[in-house]
Amino acid sequence: MNQDERMFSIGVQNINLKEFSQKGRVLDIGGGGEGIIGQLLGEKVIAIDPRSDELEEAAEGPLKIIMDARELKFLNKTFDGVTSFFTLMYIEKQYHQKVFEEIYRVLKDEGEFVIWDATISQFPGGIKDIILVPLEIELKDKKITTTYGVLWNKAQQDMKYYIKLGEKIGFEVITKEEMNQTYYIRFKKKVSI
Ligand SMILES: C[S@@+](CC[C@H](N)C(=O)[O-])C[C@H]1O[C@@H](n2cnc3c(N)ncnc32)[C@H](O)[C@@H]1O
Structure with a gap:
Protein backbone atom coordinates (compact mmCIF):
# COMPACT_ATOMS: atom_id res chain seq x y z
CA MET A 1 0.00 0.00 0.00
CA ASN A 2 1.21 3.47 -0.92
CA GLN A 3 1.95 5.91 1.92
CA ASP A 4 -0.91 8.23 1.00
CA GLU A 5 -3.41 5.34 0.63
CA ARG A 6 -5.64 4.75 3.65
CA MET A 7 -8.50 2.31 4.19
CA PHE A 8 -11.61 2.92 6.24
CA SER A 9 -14.20 0.27 6.97
CA ILE A 10 -17.80 0.66 8.02
CA GLY A 11 -19.27 -2.11 10.22
CA VAL A 12 -20.59 -5.37 8.76
CA GLN A 13 -23.91 -4.81 6.99
CA ASN A 14 -26.58 -7.53 6.74
CA ILE A 15 -28.58 -7.81 3.56
CA ASN A 16 -31.47 -10.24 3.45
CA LEU A 17 -32.41 -11.32 -0.07
CA LYS A 18 -34.31 -14.45 0.94
CA GLU A 19 -37.64 -13.00 -0.11
CA PHE A 20 -36.45 -10.98 -3.09
CA SER A 21 -37.91 -11.90 -6.45
CA GLN A 22 -38.45 -10.08 -9.70
CA LYS A 23 -40.71 -11.09 -12.55
CA GLY A 24 -39.60 -11.39 -16.17
CA ARG A 25 -36.28 -10.40 -17.66
CA VAL A 26 -33.89 -8.56 -15.34
CA LEU A 27 -30.94 -6.33 -16.23
CA ASP A 28 -28.30 -6.23 -13.47
CA ILE A 29 -25.95 -3.27 -13.81
CA GLY A 30 -22.43 -3.83 -12.49
CA GLY A 31 -23.29 -7.52 -12.29
CA GLY A 32 -19.69 -8.75 -12.19
CA ILE A 66 -19.44 -6.18 -21.43
CA MET A 67 -21.34 -2.91 -21.34
CA ASP A 68 -21.41 0.40 -19.51
CA ALA A 69 -24.59 1.50 -17.72
CA ARG A 70 -24.06 5.02 -19.06
CA GLU A 71 -24.75 3.77 -22.56
CA LEU A 72 -27.01 0.74 -22.64
CA LYS A 73 -27.16 -1.07 -25.99
CA PHE A 74 -30.75 -2.22 -25.59
CA LEU A 75 -33.94 -1.04 -27.23
CA ASN A 76 -36.44 1.04 -25.27
CA LYS A 77 -38.75 -0.92 -22.96
CA THR A 78 -36.79 -4.20 -23.03
CA PHE A 79 -36.71 -5.20 -19.35
CA ASP A 80 -39.27 -5.96 -16.64
CA GLY A 81 -36.72 -5.11 -13.98
CA VAL A 82 -33.33 -3.49 -13.49
CA THR A 83 -31.18 -4.06 -10.40
CA SER A 84 -28.14 -2.30 -9.01
CA PHE A 85 -26.51 -4.18 -6.14
CA PHE A 86 -23.79 -1.93 -4.67
CA THR A 87 -22.88 -0.60 -8.12
CA LEU A 88 -24.00 3.05 -7.96
CA MET A 89 -21.33 3.82 -5.37
CA TYR A 90 -18.73 2.91 -8.01
CA ILE A 91 -20.10 5.38 -10.56
CA GLU A 92 -19.03 9.02 -10.43
CA LYS A 93 -21.81 11.38 -9.37
CA GLN A 94 -21.62 13.32 -12.64
CA TYR A 95 -22.88 10.19 -14.47
CA HIS A 96 -25.73 9.20 -12.14
CA GLN A 97 -28.41 11.10 -14.05
CA LYS A 98 -27.34 9.57 -17.37
CA VAL A 99 -27.37 6.08 -15.82
CA PHE A 100 -30.87 6.65 -14.37
CA GLU A 101 -32.13 7.95 -17.75
CA GLU A 102 -30.74 4.89 -19.52
CA ILE A 103 -32.35 2.55 -16.99
CA TYR A 104 -35.68 4.37 -17.33
CA ARG A 105 -35.45 4.07 -21.13
CA VAL A 106 -34.83 0.31 -21.22
CA LEU A 107 -37.53 -0.50 -18.63
CA LYS A 108 -41.02 -1.44 -19.72
CA ASP A 109 -43.86 0.70 -18.38
CA GLU A 110 -44.49 -0.31 -14.75
CA GLY A 111 -41.07 -2.01 -14.73
CA GLU A 112 -39.04 -1.84 -11.52
CA PHE A 113 -35.61 -0.45 -10.74
CA VAL A 114 -34.25 -1.86 -7.48
CA ILE A 115 -31.22 -0.44 -5.69
CA TRP A 116 -29.15 -1.66 -2.76
CA ASP A 117 -26.28 0.61 -1.82
CA ALA A 118 -24.26 2.05 1.04
CA THR A 119 -24.61 5.41 2.68
CA ILE A 120 -21.33 7.13 1.94
CA SER A 121 -20.62 10.37 3.73
CA GLN A 122 -18.76 13.28 2.21
CA PHE A 123 -15.19 12.42 1.21
CA PRO A 124 -13.03 13.45 4.18
CA GLY A 125 -9.39 13.30 3.19
CA GLY A 126 -6.73 11.98 0.83
CA ILE A 127 -7.48 11.34 -2.82
CA LYS A 128 -6.46 7.70 -2.51
CA ASP A 129 -8.60 6.80 0.49
CA ILE A 130 -10.64 3.63 0.12
CA ILE A 131 -13.86 2.88 1.93
CA LEU A 132 -14.64 -0.75 2.66
CA VAL A 133 -18.21 -2.01 2.86
CA PRO A 134 -18.30 -5.50 4.45
CA LEU A 135 -21.51 -7.41 3.76
CA GLU A 136 -23.21 -10.56 4.94
CA ILE A 137 -25.76 -11.43 2.29
CA GLU A 138 -28.44 -14.01 2.88
CA LEU A 139 -29.77 -15.74 -0.23
CA LYS A 140 -32.46 -18.42 -0.18
CA ASP A 141 -30.02 -21.30 0.27
CA LYS A 142 -26.71 -19.77 1.42
CA LYS A 143 -24.94 -16.90 3.11
CA ILE A 144 -22.26 -14.91 1.27
CA THR A 145 -19.65 -12.85 3.07
CA THR A 146 -17.86 -10.26 0.96
CA THR A 147 -16.35 -6.78 1.12
CA TYR A 148 -16.67 -4.14 -1.57
CA GLY A 149 -13.93 -1.50 -1.55
CA VAL A 150 -14.28 1.75 -3.42
CA LEU A 151 -12.20 4.89 -3.83
CA TRP A 152 -13.60 7.41 -1.38
CA ASN A 153 -13.47 10.33 -3.77
CA LYS A 154 -17.21 10.80 -4.15
CA ALA A 155 -19.61 13.39 -2.83
CA GLN A 156 -22.16 12.23 -0.26
CA GLN A 157 -24.49 9.47 -1.52
CA ASP A 158 -27.50 8.33 0.44
CA MET A 159 -31.07 7.14 0.02
CA LYS A 160 -32.53 10.66 -0.15
CA TYR A 161 -30.15 11.63 -2.94
CA TYR A 162 -31.14 8.67 -5.14
CA ILE A 163 -34.87 9.09 -4.44
CA LYS A 164 -34.68 12.73 -5.52
CA LEU A 165 -32.84 11.76 -8.68
CA GLY A 166 -35.24 8.90 -9.47
CA GLU A 167 -38.32 11.09 -9.04
CA LYS A 168 -36.78 13.74 -11.28
CA ILE A 169 -36.35 11.13 -14.05
CA GLY A 170 -39.97 9.88 -13.69
CA PHE A 171 -39.77 6.99 -11.25
CA GLU A 172 -42.20 6.49 -8.40
CA VAL A 173 -40.96 5.04 -5.08
CA ILE A 174 -42.70 1.77 -4.19
CA THR A 175 -40.56 0.76 -1.20
CA LYS A 176 -37.68 2.37 0.64
CA GLU A 177 -35.80 1.09 3.63
CA GLU A 178 -32.67 2.14 5.48
CA MET A 179 -30.77 -0.65 7.21
CA ASN A 180 -27.80 0.48 9.30
CA GLN A 181 -25.44 2.05 6.67
CA THR A 182 -27.16 0.55 3.65
CA TYR A 183 -30.49 1.17 1.96
CA TYR A 184 -32.93 -0.40 -0.43
CA ILE A 185 -35.11 1.47 -2.92
CA ARG A 186 -37.70 -0.07 -5.21
CA PHE A 187 -38.76 2.34 -7.96
CA LYS A 188 -41.48 1.84 -10.55
CA LYS A 189 -41.49 3.40 -14.01
CA LYS A 190 -44.70 5.39 -14.26
CA VAL A 191 -46.81 4.60 -17.31
CA SER A 192 -46.32 7.27 -19.95
CA ILE A 193 -49.60 8.53 -21.41
C1 LIG B 1 -18.15 -4.33 -6.56
S1 LIG B 1 -19.21 -4.52 -7.86
C2 LIG B 1 -20.75 -4.44 -7.07
C3 LIG B 1 -21.20 -5.74 -6.65
C4 LIG B 1 -21.82 -6.62 -7.71
N1 LIG B 1 -23.08 -6.05 -8.19
C5 LIG B 1 -22.05 -7.96 -7.07
O1 LIG B 1 -23.17 -8.45 -7.06
O2 LIG B 1 -21.07 -8.51 -6.55
C6 LIG B 1 -19.39 -3.00 -8.74
C7 LIG B 1 -19.29 -3.23 -10.19
O3 LIG B 1 -19.75 -2.06 -10.87
C8 LIG B 1 -19.05 -2.02 -12.06
N2 LIG B 1 -19.21 -0.69 -12.68
C9 LIG B 1 -18.48 0.42 -12.46
N3 LIG B 1 -18.88 1.40 -13.29
C10 LIG B 1 -19.89 0.89 -14.04
C11 LIG B 1 -20.71 1.41 -15.08
N4 LIG B 1 -20.55 2.65 -15.53
N5 LIG B 1 -21.63 0.60 -15.64
C12 LIG B 1 -21.81 -0.67 -15.19
N6 LIG B 1 -21.07 -1.21 -14.20
C13 LIG B 1 -20.12 -0.45 -13.64
C14 LIG B 1 -17.63 -2.36 -11.66
O4 LIG B 1 -16.84 -2.77 -12.76
C15 LIG B 1 -17.85 -3.48 -10.65
O5 LIG B 1 -17.77 -4.75 -11.21
Missing part, protein backbone atom coordinates in the same frame (compact mmCIF):
# COMPACT_ATOMS: atom_id res chain seq x y z
CA GLY A 33 -17.73 -9.71 -9.07
CA GLU A 34 -19.87 -11.80 -6.75
CA GLY A 35 -22.76 -11.30 -9.18
CA ILE A 36 -25.25 -11.58 -6.32
CA ILE A 37 -28.39 -10.92 -8.38
CA GLY A 38 -27.22 -13.47 -10.95
CA GLN A 39 -26.71 -16.03 -8.16
CA LEU A 40 -30.21 -15.31 -6.90
CA LEU A 41 -32.20 -15.12 -10.14
CA GLY A 42 -29.98 -17.16 -12.54
CA GLU A 43 -30.94 -17.25 -16.22
CA LYS A 44 -33.52 -14.48 -15.92
CA VAL A 45 -30.60 -12.08 -15.53
CA ILE A 46 -28.59 -10.16 -18.11
CA ALA A 47 -25.51 -8.98 -16.19
CA ILE A 48 -23.62 -6.04 -17.63
CA ASP A 49 -20.30 -4.64 -16.49
CA PRO A 50 -17.62 -2.65 -18.35
CA ARG A 51 -14.94 -4.95 -16.87
CA SER A 52 -14.61 -8.38 -18.47
CA ASP A 53 -12.52 -9.66 -15.51
CA GLU A 54 -15.38 -8.86 -13.12
CA LEU A 55 -17.89 -10.66 -15.36
CA GLU A 56 -15.60 -13.69 -15.71
CA GLU A 57 -15.37 -13.90 -11.93
CA ALA A 58 -19.16 -13.96 -11.51
CA ALA A 59 -20.97 -17.31 -11.26
CA GLU A 60 -22.51 -18.93 -14.34
CA GLY A 61 -26.24 -18.49 -14.91
CA PRO A 62 -26.86 -15.00 -16.23
CA LEU A 63 -26.05 -13.84 -19.74
CA LYS A 64 -22.93 -11.70 -19.18
CA ILE A 65 -22.25 -8.77 -21.50
Whole structure:
Protein backbone atom coordinates (compact mmCIF):
# COMPACT_ATOMS: atom_id res chain seq x y z
CA MET A 1 0.00 0.00 0.00
CA ASN A 2 1.21 3.47 -0.92
CA GLN A 3 1.95 5.91 1.92
CA ASP A 4 -0.91 8.23 1.00
CA GLU A 5 -3.41 5.34 0.63
CA ARG A 6 -5.64 4.75 3.65
CA MET A 7 -8.50 2.31 4.19
CA PHE A 8 -11.61 2.92 6.24
CA SER A 9 -14.20 0.27 6.97
CA ILE A 10 -17.80 0.66 8.02
CA GLY A 11 -19.27 -2.11 10.22
CA VAL A 12 -20.59 -5.37 8.76
CA GLN A 13 -23.91 -4.81 6.99
CA ASN A 14 -26.58 -7.53 6.74
CA ILE A 15 -28.58 -7.81 3.56
CA ASN A 16 -31.47 -10.24 3.45
CA LEU A 17 -32.41 -11.32 -0.07
CA LYS A 18 -34.31 -14.45 0.94
CA GLU A 19 -37.64 -13.00 -0.11
CA PHE A 20 -36.45 -10.98 -3.09
CA SER A 21 -37.91 -11.90 -6.45
CA GLN A 22 -38.45 -10.08 -9.70
CA LYS A 23 -40.71 -11.09 -12.55
CA GLY A 24 -39.60 -11.39 -16.17
CA ARG A 25 -36.28 -10.40 -17.66
CA VAL A 26 -33.89 -8.56 -15.34
CA LEU A 27 -30.94 -6.33 -16.23
CA ASP A 28 -28.30 -6.23 -13.47
CA ILE A 29 -25.95 -3.27 -13.81
CA GLY A 30 -22.43 -3.83 -12.49
CA GLY A 31 -23.29 -7.52 -12.29
CA GLY A 32 -19.69 -8.75 -12.19
CA GLY A 33 -17.73 -9.71 -9.07
CA GLU A 34 -19.87 -11.80 -6.75
CA GLY A 35 -22.76 -11.30 -9.18
CA ILE A 36 -25.25 -11.58 -6.32
CA ILE A 37 -28.39 -10.92 -8.38
CA GLY A 38 -27.22 -13.47 -10.95
CA GLN A 39 -26.71 -16.03 -8.16
CA LEU A 40 -30.21 -15.31 -6.90
CA LEU A 41 -32.20 -15.12 -10.14
CA GLY A 42 -29.98 -17.16 -12.54
CA GLU A 43 -30.94 -17.25 -16.22
CA LYS A 44 -33.52 -14.48 -15.92
CA VAL A 45 -30.60 -12.08 -15.53
CA ILE A 46 -28.59 -10.16 -18.11
CA ALA A 47 -25.51 -8.98 -16.19
CA ILE A 48 -23.62 -6.04 -17.63
CA ASP A 49 -20.30 -4.64 -16.49
CA PRO A 50 -17.62 -2.65 -18.35
CA ARG A 51 -14.94 -4.95 -16.87
CA SER A 52 -14.61 -8.38 -18.47
CA ASP A 53 -12.52 -9.66 -15.51
CA GLU A 54 -15.38 -8.86 -13.12
CA LEU A 55 -17.89 -10.66 -15.36
CA GLU A 56 -15.60 -13.69 -15.71
CA GLU A 57 -15.37 -13.90 -11.93
CA ALA A 58 -19.16 -13.96 -11.51
CA ALA A 59 -20.97 -17.31 -11.26
CA GLU A 60 -22.51 -18.93 -14.34
CA GLY A 61 -26.24 -18.49 -14.91
CA PRO A 62 -26.86 -15.00 -16.23
CA LEU A 63 -26.05 -13.84 -19.74
CA LYS A 64 -22.93 -11.70 -19.18
CA ILE A 65 -22.25 -8.77 -21.50
CA ILE A 66 -19.44 -6.18 -21.43
CA MET A 67 -21.34 -2.91 -21.34
CA ASP A 68 -21.41 0.40 -19.51
CA ALA A 69 -24.59 1.50 -17.72
CA ARG A 70 -24.06 5.02 -19.06
CA GLU A 71 -24.75 3.77 -22.56
CA LEU A 72 -27.01 0.74 -22.64
CA LYS A 73 -27.16 -1.07 -25.99
CA PHE A 74 -30.75 -2.22 -25.59
CA LEU A 75 -33.94 -1.04 -27.23
CA ASN A 76 -36.44 1.04 -25.27
CA LYS A 77 -38.75 -0.92 -22.96
CA THR A 78 -36.79 -4.20 -23.03
CA PHE A 79 -36.71 -5.20 -19.35
CA ASP A 80 -39.27 -5.96 -16.64
CA GLY A 81 -36.72 -5.11 -13.98
CA VAL A 82 -33.33 -3.49 -13.49
CA THR A 83 -31.18 -4.06 -10.40
CA SER A 84 -28.14 -2.30 -9.01
CA PHE A 85 -26.51 -4.18 -6.14
CA PHE A 86 -23.79 -1.93 -4.67
CA THR A 87 -22.88 -0.60 -8.12
CA LEU A 88 -24.00 3.05 -7.96
CA MET A 89 -21.33 3.82 -5.37
CA TYR A 90 -18.73 2.91 -8.01
CA ILE A 91 -20.10 5.38 -10.56
CA GLU A 92 -19.03 9.02 -10.43
CA LYS A 93 -21.81 11.38 -9.37
CA GLN A 94 -21.62 13.32 -12.64
CA TYR A 95 -22.88 10.19 -14.47
CA HIS A 96 -25.73 9.20 -12.14
CA GLN A 97 -28.41 11.10 -14.05
CA LYS A 98 -27.34 9.57 -17.37
CA VAL A 99 -27.37 6.08 -15.82
CA PHE A 100 -30.87 6.65 -14.37
CA GLU A 101 -32.13 7.95 -17.75
CA GLU A 102 -30.74 4.89 -19.52
CA ILE A 103 -32.35 2.55 -16.99
CA TYR A 104 -35.68 4.37 -17.33
CA ARG A 105 -35.45 4.07 -21.13
CA VAL A 106 -34.83 0.31 -21.22
CA LEU A 107 -37.53 -0.50 -18.63
CA LYS A 108 -41.02 -1.44 -19.72
CA ASP A 109 -43.86 0.70 -18.38
CA GLU A 110 -44.49 -0.31 -14.75
CA GLY A 111 -41.07 -2.01 -14.73
CA GLU A 112 -39.04 -1.84 -11.52
CA PHE A 113 -35.61 -0.45 -10.74
CA VAL A 114 -34.25 -1.86 -7.48
CA ILE A 115 -31.22 -0.44 -5.69
CA TRP A 116 -29.15 -1.66 -2.76
CA ASP A 117 -26.28 0.61 -1.82
CA ALA A 118 -24.26 2.05 1.04
CA THR A 119 -24.61 5.41 2.68
CA ILE A 120 -21.33 7.13 1.94
CA SER A 121 -20.62 10.37 3.73
CA GLN A 122 -18.76 13.28 2.21
CA PHE A 123 -15.19 12.42 1.21
CA PRO A 124 -13.03 13.45 4.18
CA GLY A 125 -9.39 13.30 3.19
CA GLY A 126 -6.73 11.98 0.83
CA ILE A 127 -7.48 11.34 -2.82
CA LYS A 128 -6.46 7.70 -2.51
CA ASP A 129 -8.60 6.80 0.49
CA ILE A 130 -10.64 3.63 0.12
CA ILE A 131 -13.86 2.88 1.93
CA LEU A 132 -14.64 -0.75 2.66
CA VAL A 133 -18.21 -2.01 2.86
CA PRO A 134 -18.30 -5.50 4.45
CA LEU A 135 -21.51 -7.41 3.76
CA GLU A 136 -23.21 -10.56 4.94
CA ILE A 137 -25.76 -11.43 2.29
CA GLU A 138 -28.44 -14.01 2.88
CA LEU A 139 -29.77 -15.74 -0.23
CA LYS A 140 -32.46 -18.42 -0.18
CA ASP A 141 -30.02 -21.30 0.27
CA LYS A 142 -26.71 -19.77 1.42
CA LYS A 143 -24.94 -16.90 3.11
CA ILE A 144 -22.26 -14.91 1.27
CA THR A 145 -19.65 -12.85 3.07
CA THR A 146 -17.86 -10.26 0.96
CA THR A 147 -16.35 -6.78 1.12
CA TYR A 148 -16.67 -4.14 -1.57
CA GLY A 149 -13.93 -1.50 -1.55
CA VAL A 150 -14.28 1.75 -3.42
CA LEU A 151 -12.20 4.89 -3.83
CA TRP A 152 -13.60 7.41 -1.38
CA ASN A 153 -13.47 10.33 -3.77
CA LYS A 154 -17.21 10.80 -4.15
CA ALA A 155 -19.61 13.39 -2.83
CA GLN A 156 -22.16 12.23 -0.26
CA GLN A 157 -24.49 9.47 -1.52
CA ASP A 158 -27.50 8.33 0.44
CA MET A 159 -31.07 7.14 0.02
CA LYS A 160 -32.53 10.66 -0.15
CA TYR A 161 -30.15 11.63 -2.94
CA TYR A 162 -31.14 8.67 -5.14
CA ILE A 163 -34.87 9.09 -4.44
CA LYS A 164 -34.68 12.73 -5.52
CA LEU A 165 -32.84 11.76 -8.68
CA GLY A 166 -35.24 8.90 -9.47
CA GLU A 167 -38.32 11.09 -9.04
CA LYS A 168 -36.78 13.74 -11.28
CA ILE A 169 -36.35 11.13 -14.05
CA GLY A 170 -39.97 9.88 -13.69
CA PHE A 171 -39.77 6.99 -11.25
CA GLU A 172 -42.20 6.49 -8.40
CA VAL A 173 -40.96 5.04 -5.08
CA ILE A 174 -42.70 1.77 -4.19
CA THR A 175 -40.56 0.76 -1.20
CA LYS A 176 -37.68 2.37 0.64
CA GLU A 177 -35.80 1.09 3.63
CA GLU A 178 -32.67 2.14 5.48
CA MET A 179 -30.77 -0.65 7.21
CA ASN A 180 -27.80 0.48 9.30
CA GLN A 181 -25.44 2.05 6.67
CA THR A 182 -27.16 0.55 3.65
CA TYR A 183 -30.49 1.17 1.96
CA TYR A 184 -32.93 -0.40 -0.43
CA ILE A 185 -35.11 1.47 -2.92
CA ARG A 186 -37.70 -0.07 -5.21
CA PHE A 187 -38.76 2.34 -7.96
CA LYS A 188 -41.48 1.84 -10.55
CA LYS A 189 -41.49 3.40 -14.01
CA LYS A 190 -44.70 5.39 -14.26
CA VAL A 191 -46.81 4.60 -17.31
CA SER A 192 -46.32 7.27 -19.95
CA ILE A 193 -49.60 8.53 -21.41
C1 LIG B 1 -18.15 -4.33 -6.56
S1 LIG B 1 -19.21 -4.52 -7.86
C2 LIG B 1 -20.75 -4.44 -7.07
C3 LIG B 1 -21.20 -5.74 -6.65
C4 LIG B 1 -21.82 -6.62 -7.71
N1 LIG B 1 -23.08 -6.05 -8.19
C5 LIG B 1 -22.05 -7.96 -7.07
O1 LIG B 1 -23.17 -8.45 -7.06
O2 LIG B 1 -21.07 -8.51 -6.55
C6 LIG B 1 -19.39 -3.00 -8.74
C7 LIG B 1 -19.29 -3.23 -10.19
O3 LIG B 1 -19.75 -2.06 -10.87
C8 LIG B 1 -19.05 -2.02 -12.06
N2 LIG B 1 -19.21 -0.69 -12.68
C9 LIG B 1 -18.48 0.42 -12.46
N3 LIG B 1 -18.88 1.40 -13.29
C10 LIG B 1 -19.89 0.89 -14.04
C11 LIG B 1 -20.71 1.41 -15.08
N4 LIG B 1 -20.55 2.65 -15.53
N5 LIG B 1 -21.63 0.60 -15.64
C12 LIG B 1 -21.81 -0.67 -15.19
N6 LIG B 1 -21.07 -1.21 -14.20
C13 LIG B 1 -20.12 -0.45 -13.64
C14 LIG B 1 -17.63 -2.36 -11.66
O4 LIG B 1 -16.84 -2.77 -12.76
C15 LIG B 1 -17.85 -3.48 -10.65
O5 LIG B 1 -17.77 -4.75 -11.21
